[in-house]
Amino acid sequence: MAPQVILQAAVSGLLLGLIFSLISVGLALIWGVMGFINFAHADFMMLSMYLAFWLFTLYGIDPVFSLPVAAVLSFILGVLVYRLIVSRVVGASIVVQLFVTFGLMIFLRGSAQFLWSPDYRQIPETLVSGRLQIFGVYIGIPQLLAGAGALVVDAILYWFIQKTETGRALRAVAEDKLAASLMGIPSERMYALAWGIGVGGAGLAGALISTYYYIYPDVGSVFGLIALTIVAMAFGNILVTFIASIATGLVISLGGIIIGPALKYAVVFLVFLAVLLLRRTKE
Amino acid sequence: MKGKESMRVGGFTIRPQIVLLGIAFLALVIYPWVLTNPFPRHLMIMLLLYAMMGLGWNILGGFAGQISVGHGIYFGLGAYTSTMLLMKLGITPWVGMLGGVLVAELAALVVGYACFRLGGRYFSMATLVIGEIGRIVFTNFGWVGGAVGLFLPVLEESFINFQFHASKIPYYYIILAFTVLAIVTTYVITKTRLGYYFRAVRDDPDAARSLGIDITMYKLIALGISVFFTAIGGSFYAQYILFIDPISTMNFMISLTITLLVVLGGMGTLWGPIIGAFVLIPITELTRVYWGGAGRAIDLVIYGALIVLIAIYQPQGLVAMVERYRRKLRNGSTVRSN
Numbered sequence: 001m002a003p004q005v006i007l008q009a010a011v012s013g014l015l016l017g018l019i020f021s022l023i024s025v026g027l028a029l030i031w032g033v034m035g036f037i038n039f040a041h042a043d044f045m046m047l048s049m050y051l052a053f054w055l056f057t058l059y060g061i062d063p064v065f066s067l068p069v070a071a072v073l074s075f076i077l078g079v080l081v082y083r084l085i086v087s088r089v090v091g092a093s094i095v096v097q098l099f100v101t102f103g104l105m106i107f108l109r110g111s112a113q114f115l116w117s118p119d120y121r122q123i124p125e126t127l128v129s130g131r132l133q134i135f136g137v138y139i140g141i142p143q144l145l146a147g148a149g150a151l152v153v154d155a156i157l158y159w160f161i162q163k164t165e166t167g168r169a170l171r172a173v174a175e176d177k178l179a180a181s182l183m184g185i186p187s188e189r190m191y192a193l194a195w196g197i198g199v200g201g202a203g204l205a206g207a208l209i210s211t212y213y214y215i216y217p218d219v220g221s222v223f224g225l226i227a228l229t230i231v232a233m234a235f236g237n238i239l240v241t242f243i244a245s246i247a248t249g250l251v252i253s254l255g256g257i258i259i260g261p262a263l264k265y266a267v268v269f270l271v272f273l274a275v276l277l278l279r280r281t282k283e
Numbered sequence: 284m285k286g287k288e289s290m291r292v293g294g295f296t297i298r299p300q301i302v303l304l305g306i307a308f309l310a311l312v313i314y315p316w317v318l319t320n321p322f323p324r325h326l327m328i329m330l331l332l333y334a335m336m337g338l339g340w341n342i343l344g345g346f347a348g349q350i351s352v353g354h355g356i357y358f359g360l361g362a363y364t365s366t367m368l369l370m371k372l373g374i375t376p377w378v379g380m381l382g383g384v385l386v387a388e389l390a391a392l393v394v395g396y397a398c399f400r401l402g403g404r405y406f407s408m409a410t411l412v413i414g415e416i417g418r419i420v421f422t423n424f425g426w427v428g429g430a431v432g433l434f435l436p437v438l439e440e441s442f443i444n445f446q447f448h449a450s451k452i453p454y455y456y457i458i459l460a461f462t463v464l465a466i467v468t469t470y471v472i473t474k475t476r477l478g479y480y481f482r483a484v485r486d487d488p489d490a491a492r493s494l495g496i497d498i499t500m501y502k503l504i505a506l507g508i509s510v511f512f513t514a515i516g517g518s519f520y521a522q523y524i525l526f527i528d529p530i531s532t533m534n535f536m537i538s539l540t541i542t543l544l545v546v547l548g549g550m551g552t553l554w555g556p557i558i559g560a561f562v563l564i565p566i567t568e569l570t571r572v573y574w575g576g577a578g579r580a581i582d583l584v585i586y587g588a589l590i591v592l593i594a595i596y597q598p599q600g601l602v603a604m605v606e607r608y609r610r611k612l613r614n615g616s617t618v619r620s621n
Binding site: 110111225263277 | 344350352397398400401403404405407408409411412413415416419420422423539542543546550580581582583584585586587588589590591592593594595598
C-alpha cells in the first residue's frame with residue numbers, strides 16, 4: 001500500500017479522533033463523576049447538528065456562528081436532563097441506569113425522525129468549505145477546523161477540571177461522594193454540572209461536524225457507541241479518554257483501508273473487547 | 284396462609300392460584316378461535332414469542348443477575364442457522380431449530396467464558412458490543428444474504444416443514460407450547476437448588492464462592508438456558524415471517540425488548556416476564572401499526588418515553604407493584620378483623 005494512502009488515512013483518523021475526544025471527554029466526566037453510563041450521549045450531538053442545520057436553512061446563519069448557541073443550549077439541556085430524569089435514578093441498579101438512557105436514546109432519535117423525517121441532510125456551503133493540500137495529503141478545511149476546535153475545547157475542559165476550584169470539587173465527588181459532601185461540596189450540583197459540561201461538549205462536537213457530516217436522526221448511533229467504548233476503555237479517566245479517542249480514530253481510518261470500510265467499526269469493537277478482557281474489569 | 288386460602292376437594296388441595304392459572308391457560312388455548320382476525324392472532328404470537336424469550340432472559344438477568352443487552356445475536360444465530368440448513372441442505376426446520384440452539388450455545392459459551400469475569404456495567408457493555416459485531420458481520424456476509432437478507436423457500440404446508448399458510452393457528456400453538464416449557468423450566472429452577480445457586484451468585488458472589496459454588500459455571504448454566512429459548516425464538520421467527528435480515532433478527536431493539544419486558548414485569552420473578560410481555564408487546568405493536576407508518580417514528584417516541592418512565596417509576600416491576608397492593612389489602616383486612 002502506498003505510503004501516501006496510509007498518511008492520508010492517518011491524518012483523517014487523527015481529525016476523526018479529535019472529534020471523538022470532544023464527545024468522549026464529556027461522557028467520561030459524567031461516567032467518572034457519577035458512574036453513569038449514558039447511551040444517549042451522541043444523540044445530544046445529533047440535536048445540535050439539526051440546530052446548526054435549521055439555523056442555516058431558515059435564517060442563513062453559518063454553522064461557525066451556531067457554535068456558541070449550540071454550546072449554551074446543549075449545556076442547559078444537559079442540566080435539564082439531569083434534573084428531570086437522571087437525578088431520579090441516581091444510585092439505582094445498573095438495569096435502571098441502562099434503561100433510562102436507552103429510553104432517552106430511542107426517544108430522541110424517534111423525535112428527530114418524527115419532526116424532521118429520516119432524510120439525510122447536509123449544509124451545502126459554509127464559510128469554511130474547501131480543502132488544503134499539504135505534502136500530497138488532502139485535508140478538508142471543515143475537518144481541520146473541527147479537529148482544531150475540538151482540541152481547544154478539550155484543553156479548556158482539562159484546565160477547568162484540573163486547575164479550578166469547581167474542577168477540583170468535581171473530581172472530589174468522583175473520588176468519594178460522601179467525603180466530598182462532608183467537605184461541603186454539593187454532589188447534586190456537581191452531577192448537574194457534569195451533565196451540563198458533558199452534553200455541552202457533545203453539542204459543540206455536533207455543531208463542529210455539521211459543516212461536513214451528513215445530518216440524520218440516527219447519526220448518534222455510531223458515535224455514541226464508539227464514545228462509550230472509548231470511555232469504558234479509559235475507565236472514565238479524562239486524559240486516557242483523550243488518548244484513546246485519537247487511537248480509535250486512527251484504528252477506524254486505517255482499519256477502513258486495510259480491512260475494508262464495512263468492517264471498520266467491528267475492528268474498534270474487537271479492540272474494545274480485548275482491552276476490557278485483558279484488564280479483567282471488576283466493578 | 285396456605286391453609287386459609289386453599290380449598291379441599293375430595294382429598295386434593297386446590298389453591299385459588301391454581302384455579303386462576305387453569306382459567307388463564309384455557310383462555311390462551313381458545314384465544315385464536317375467539318379472536319379470528321389475523322391481527323389479534325399475530326399480536327398474540329409475537330407476545331408469546333417475546334414472553335418465552337423474556338422468561339429465558341430472566342433466568343440469566345433476573346435470577347443470576349447478569350444483565351446481557353446483546354441477546355439479539357442468539358436470536359439471529361437461531362434464525363440464520365435453521366434458515367441456512369433449510370436452504371442449503373433441505374433439512375427440516377425442526378432439526379434446524381436444534382442446530383440453531385447448538386450454534387447459539389457454542390457462541391454463548393465463548394462469550395460467557397470471556398465476559399463473565401467482567402463486573403456489572405462492563406459485562407452489559409461487552410454483550411451490547413458483541414451484539415453489534417454480530418450485526419455488522421452478518422450485514423457484510425454475502426453467503427447468508429448480507430444486508431439484503433434471505434427469503435425462505437415456501438414449502439408445502441405441513442408440521443414437518445414448519446410452514447402453515449392457510450391459517451396461522453399452528454404457529455400459535457407451537458409458540459404457546461414453547462412458552463409453557465419456559466414457564467415450567469423457570470418454575471423448576473425456582474424450586475430447586477439451581478435457583479438458590481443462581482440467586483447466591485447474583486446477591487453475594489463472594490459468599491457464594493466461599494461456600495464452594497463455581498460462580499462461572501452457574502453463570503454459564505443460566506446463560507445456556509436463556510440462550511436456548513432465545514435461539515428457539517429466532518428459528519421460530521424465521522419460519523413464521525419467512526424472511527430474515529440482519530436488521531430484523533440481529534437488531535439491538537430485539538435485545539432491548541427482551542430485556543425491557545422482564546424489567547417491566549419484574550426481574551427474578553416467575554410471572555414477571557409474562558406480565559411484562561402482556562403489557563409491552565401490545566403497546567409496541569399497536570403504536571407501530573397505528574402511528575409507525577410512512578417513516579414517521581411516533582411509535583419510537585412513545586416507546587422511548589415509556590422506557591424512561593418505567594425505569595424511573597416502576598424499576599421493581601409490575602409484579603412488585605401487585606404484591607405491594609395485595610400486602611396492603613391483606614394488612615387492611617387483618618386490621619379490620621381485629
